[in-house]
Amino acid sequence: MYTGLIVMLPEIIISVMACFILILDLFISKAKKNIIYYLSQITILSVIFISFYLITTPRCTLFYGAFVSDFYSVLFKFIIAIGGFCIFLYSKEYLKYIDLFKGEYFVLCLLSILGMMIMVSSGTFLTLYLGLELLSLPLYSLIIMNKSAVSSEASMKYFIMGSIASGIFLFGVSLVYGMTGTIDFKLINQIIINEEVFSNITLQYGLAFIIAGLVFKFGAVPFHMWVPDVYEGSPITITMFIGTIPKIAALGMAYRLIIDTFSVLNTELEFLFITIGTISLFLGNIFALSQINIKRLLGYSAIAHVGFIFCGLAASDVSDFGPITFYVSIYILSSLGAFAIIIALSSKEKEANLITDLNGLGLSYPVMGIMMMLFLLSLAGIPPTAGFFAKFFVIKSLISYGFFELALFVVLMSVIASYYYLKIIKTMFFEQIYTNIKINGMSKLGLCFILINGGLILFIGIFPDMFLKICSIP
Amino acid sequence: MFLNIPLLSFIIWLPIIIGCLMLIFNNDKKKFIAKNFSLITSIFSLYLCYLLYLEFKPGLWEMQLLENKAWISNLGIFYTLGIDGISMPLIILTCLMTFIVIIFSYNSINKYVNQYNAYFLIMQGLVCGVFASLDSILFYVFFESMLIPMFLIIGIWGGVNRIYATIKFFIYTFLGSVFFLISLIYLHYVLYFNSGEITFSILKFQSIYLSISQQKILFWGMLFAFAIKVPMWPVHTWLPDAHVEAPTGGSIILAAITLKVGGYGIIRFLLPIVPDGCLIFSDIIIILSFIAIVYIGLVAIVQQDIKKLIAYSSISHMGFVTLGCFLVFSFNFNSEYFREAIIGVEGAMMQMISHGFVSGAMFLCVGILYNRLHTKLIAKYGGVAHKMPVFASLFMIFIMANSGLPGTSGFVGELLIILTAFKVNYLYAFFAGLTLILGATYNLWMYKRVIFGKIINSDIFKLTDVIWHEKYPLFLLAFLIILFGIWPAPLLDLIHPSIEHLVYQIMQSKVF
Numbered sequence: 005m006y007t008g009l010i011v012m013l014p015e016i017i018i019s020v021m022a023c024f025i026l027i028l029d030l031f032i033s034k035a036k037k038n039i040i041y042y043l044s045q046i047t048i049l050s051v052i053f054i055s056f057y058l059i060t061t062p063r064c065t066l067f068y069g070a071f072v073s074d075f076y077s078v079l080f081k082f083i084i085a086i087g088g089f090c091i092f093l094y095s096k097e098y099l100k101y102i103d104l105f106k107g108e109y110f111v112l113c114l115l116s117i118l119g120m121m122i123m124v125s126s127g128t129f130l131t132l133y134l135g136l137e138l139l140s141l142p143l144y145s146l147i148i149m150n151k152s153a154v155s156s157e158a159s160m161k162y163f164i165m166g167s168i169a170s171g172i173f174l175f176g177v178s179l180v181y182g183m184t185g186t187i188d189f190k191l192i193n194q195i196i197i198n199e200e201v202f203s204n205i206t207l208q209y210g211l212a213f214i215i216a217g218l219v220f221k222f223g224a225v226p227f228h229m230w231v232p233d234v235y236e237g238s239p240i241t242i243t244m245f246i247g248t249i250p251k252i253a254a255l256g257m258a259y260r261l262i263i264d265t266f267s268v269l270n271t272e273l274e275f276l277f278i279t280i281g282t283i284s285l286f287l288g289n290i291f292a293l294s295q296i297n298i299k300r301l302l303g304y305s306a307i308a309h310v311g312f313i314f315c316g317l318a319a320s321d322v323s324d325f326g327p328i329t330f331y332v333s334i335y336i337l338s339s340l341g342a343f344a345i346i347i348a349l350s351s352k353e354k355e356a357n358l359i360t361d362l363n364g365l366g367l368s369y370p371v372m373g374i375m376m377m378l379f380l381l382s383l384a385g386i387p388p389t390a391g392f393f394a395k396f397f398v399i400k401s402l403i404s405y406g407f408f409e410l411a412l413f414v415v416l417m418s419v420i421a422s423y424y425y426l427k428i429i430k431t432m433f434f435e436q437i438y439t440n441i442k443i444n445g446m447s448k449l450g451l452c453f454i455l456i457n458g459g460l461i462l463f464i465g466i467f468p469d470m471f472l473k474i475c476s477i478p
Numbered sequence: 479m480f481l482n483i484p485l486l487s488f489i490i491w492l493p494i495i496i497g498c499l500m501l502i503f504n505n506d507k508k509k510f511i512a513k514n515f516s517l518i519t520s521i522f523s524l525y526l527c528y529l530l531y532l533e534f535k536p537g538l539w540e541m542q543l544l545e546n547k548a549w550i551s552n553l554g555i556f557y558t559l560g561i562d563g564i565s566m567p568l569i570i571l572t573c574l575m576t577f578i579v580i581i582f583s584y585n586s587i588n589k590y591v592n593q594y595n596a597y598f599l600i601m602q603g604l605v606c607g608v609f610a611s612l613d614s615i616l617f618y619v620f621f622e623s624m625l626i627p628m629f630l631i632i633g634i635w636g637g638v639n640r641i642y643a644t645i646k647f648f649i650y651t652f653l654g655s656v657f658f659l660i661s662l663i664y665l666h667y668v669l670y671f672n673s674g675e676i677t678f679s680i681l682k683f684q685s686i687y688l689s690i691s692q693q694k695i696l697f698w699g700m701l702f703a704f705a706i707k708v709p710m711w712p713v714h715t716w717l718p719d720a721h722v723e724a725p726t727g728g729s730i731i732l733a734a735i736t737l738k739v740g741g742y743g744i745i746r747f748l749l750p751i752v753p754d755g756c757l758i759f760s761d762i763i764i765i766l767s768f769i770a771i772v773y774i775g776l777v778a779i780v781q782q783d784i785k786k787l788i789a790y791s792s793i794s795h796m797g798f799v800t801l802g803c804f805l806v807f808s809f810n811f812n813s814e815y816f817r818e819a820i821i822g823v824e825g826a827m828m829q830m831i832s833h834g835f836v837s838g839a840m841f842l843c844v845g846i847l848y849n850r851l852h853t854k855l856i857a858k859y860g861g862v863a864h865k866m867p868v869f870a871s872l873f874m875i876f877i878m879a880n881s882g883l884p885g886t887s888g889f890v891g892e893l894l895i896i897l898t899a900f901k902v903n904y905l906y907a908f909f910a911g912l913t914l915i916l917g918a919t920y921n922l923w924m925y926k927r928v929i930f931g932k933i934i935n936s937d938i939f940k941l942t943d944v945i946w947h948e949k950y951p952l953f954l955l956a957f958l959i960i961l962f963g964i965w966p967a968p969l970l971d972l973i974h975p976s977i978e979h980l981v982y983q984i985m986q987s988k989v990f
């Protein structure tokens with residue numbers, strides 16, 4: 005029943021709508037730009053519904069294996085679409101302030117989302133690369149859209165580093181192609197198993213280069229230098245975009261590479277992932293301690309979280325991908341909320357990007373303050389928020405794979421991490437109020453969604469069972 | 479009559495839900511509604527505790543009033559609640575102390591009243607959850623969530639240096655508890671590989687066989703969490719800071735309840751799960767306890783600040799709890815000394831409950847003085863007895879209880895532990911007995927400087943005696959302290975069967 009093009013309906017809808025909106029934008033006066041916004045939201049909503057219905061479809065491939073639709077690809081699309089919906093909703097009012105409420109903005113975001121979706125359901129290296137570039141190229145231009153000097157620097161940095169990373173990735177792909185003669189994930193897997201080329205040094209080199217591409221997309225050490233600068237330099241709405249849903253796309257890429265392609269090379273990958281993970285955790289947390297810019301702080305904390313994801317990837321396999329998916333989804337949910345509150349506090353004149361800009365939030369607006377506290381505690385992994393169970397499940401699978409020391413290291417790092425989250429809570433609740441704080445960067449609906457977002461964090465923190473089941477393969 | 483109601487869940491969730499509802503309203507204009515509302519909630523919790531007491535069948539060691547529901551069913555994590563003679567008194571203590579804090583806050587807190595009371599109610603529910611949970615992950619979730627309200631209480635309503643103190647408190651405790659979490663997951667897998675059972679149940683953990691090397695690792699992993707909470711000597715430094723900066727209510731809850739969570743954890747997790755590990759390291763713990771008792775007692779003598787003095791005396795008294803728990807292992811699993819071992823652990827339990835009353839009352843007294851004079855320095859006081867005679871005489875009772883005078887509840891626990899120490903070693907008994915001298919020294923000397931003497935500071939002339947919301951909590955606590963001092967039998971009967979079972983469990987090796 006679900007055969008043919010219907011499994012790629014989400015991608016088709018987004019690409020058609022993106023083109024349509026791009027043309028429509030030419031004929032719409034500046035006062036009526038709301039239409040563009042609603043059209044984009046409808047697009048995303050329809051993708052949410054379609055992927056919700058597709059989630060039960062069995063695995064199938066299209067275009068001679070170039071496009072794969074299975075449980076995880078649909079689940080990742082679902083999460084990406086929900087994230088995209090929230091991002092548009094949260095940024096709407098603020099975009100008007102900074103004069104970015106334009107058709108191009110939404111089109112570029114939609115195209116980037118399309119890239120992510122292609123990435124998570126790619127079946128060959130070519131599709132993967134296509135998705136990767138489609139994800140990145142709109143982002144480069146989105147960062148620079150407000151034409152400030154800082155953004156130009158950030159965009160330039162991101163662009164150059166991203167291009168180098170793409171080149172490295174392609175070089176790795178060519179090595180793997182040279183050894184196996186194909187770019188299809190399943191075939192590569194078969195060939196590695198049948199011809200027993202595990203210890204082939206060229207193949208392993210190729211693998212290392214491919215992983216480098218993945219590491220860059222995630223923003224882990226040693227390819228992490230762009231993260232804090234891009235987070236700081238972009239307008240806050242774009243920071244929210246970069247800081248959230250591309251992580252799940254990168255997870256999808258990791259799923260394709262680890263589970264579909266190189267599942268037999270697990271021991272080599274394990275070592276690589278643990279090294280990357282531990283170093284990222286350490287550096288991300290240490291650098292985050294001294295930040296005063298909240299966007300930069302969240303950037304470094306993203307590096308640390310990605311380190312944690314890599315540690316978790318070392319202890320994942322096809323039947324056990326639930327915990328890490330749960331972790332990334334909760335990470336996205338929590339950071340979405342945190343960014344949304346920063347947006348809500350920003351005004352026409354000034355982005356609330358310093359920690360001190362949050363001063364007095366907890367006491368002047370207790371509900372919003374408590375919501376922000378929930379998001380931060382969830383990022384720090386403290387119960388009763390969802391972040392605790394996200395960490396708990398991953399640590400549990402680490403121990404079940406025998407990585408006892410790694411688990412100890414990870415939890416010690418989370419103690420260090422708790423300090424910089426507490427520092428923000430301290431500013432919100434404990435310090436003398438010296439600024440007159442105002443929530444004016446967000447519509448009523450957006451504020452309601454922040455409440456829902458926070459309520460969800462608390463709800464999943466108390467009843468994690470259902471959500472873990474959703475994230476695990478049925 | 480109330481058998482059909484899940485009483486424990488009610489005791490846990492009612493204050494939490496009401497507290498969360500109160501957080502939504504941020505209006506300091508309607509303070510009295512918030513105050514009365516939280517007072518009613520707290521009285522209702524006490525009534526629920528009374529029902530709990532009626533439902534509880536003394537004389538049984540088994541877990542009672544069990545509640546069991548699937549929580550994260552795939553991973554074997556259940557919402558399991560149940561109480562025995564060890565946890566029941568602590569739950570009642572928690573509700574009682576929160577009640578006292580809420581009465582006391584009636585006139586002493588003037589900003590963000592809603593939030594203040596709400597955080598205490600949430601705290602009460604969470605601590606009851608810690609004492610009542612029989613699933614280790616449930617325990618851990620409550621154990622960690624407890625940090626958040628306390629963190630906010632110290633941070634928002636605390637003194638000048640509150641931010642340093644509260645972050646230190648949070649990070650110290652968090653550091654300890656992550657090791658505990660790893661130990662729990664490790665235990666889970668040991669159980670899984672031994673018997674194929676997927677569970678996090680504390681009772682299952684207690685009956686699991688473990689090799690010596692496993693027990694050694696688990697011992698330190700779990701001890702670290704509880705040693706910080708108790709707190710034991712080298713990791714105690716967060717406590718004086720937190721106490722000095724916390725508002726009066728925060729200090730009371732911190733001393734009377736959260737420290738007990740550490741002791742409870744030792745009794746519930748450490749002793750029954752890793753008895754051989756405890757046996758191997760018991761000498762170290764006993765020495766650390768003596769350092770806490772003697773050295774910290776000496777430190778308390780020279781304190782300039784009343785709150786700091788009481789904080790150090792708390793550490794010294796909690797040293798007795800760890801001493802009582804670990805003296806059991808000096809009998810080397812020799813069943814001849816079964817009775818003495820029981821007395822030791824019972825002493826530790828009595829000491830915990832009595833310390834709950836006494837330290838709570840002492841911090842209450844300091845709070846009363848602080849509200850009037852806004853200083854905690856001993857040197858600023860003197861001659862308070864002339865102006866506040868009722869207060870002075872009540873304070874005397876607490877001072878006596880804190881130094882372990884016979885006739886007060888402070889004496890019972892110390893006596894029982896010293897009795898056990900005598901069986902083990904005269905030297906131990908001597909060191910343990912030193913506390914009576916040291917305690918009397920720092921307590922009475924402080925009392926003399928604050929209450930007696932001539933009035934030097936002119937502000938003292940303006941003092942007024944205690945009013946109703948200060949007087950009645952003090953009377954209540956004084957009554958309880960004297961009651962359990964001269965007639966500890968009801969309490970001992972309540973805890974005896976559970977302790978007996980516990981000691982029976984820990985007096986045999988778990989190595990197979």
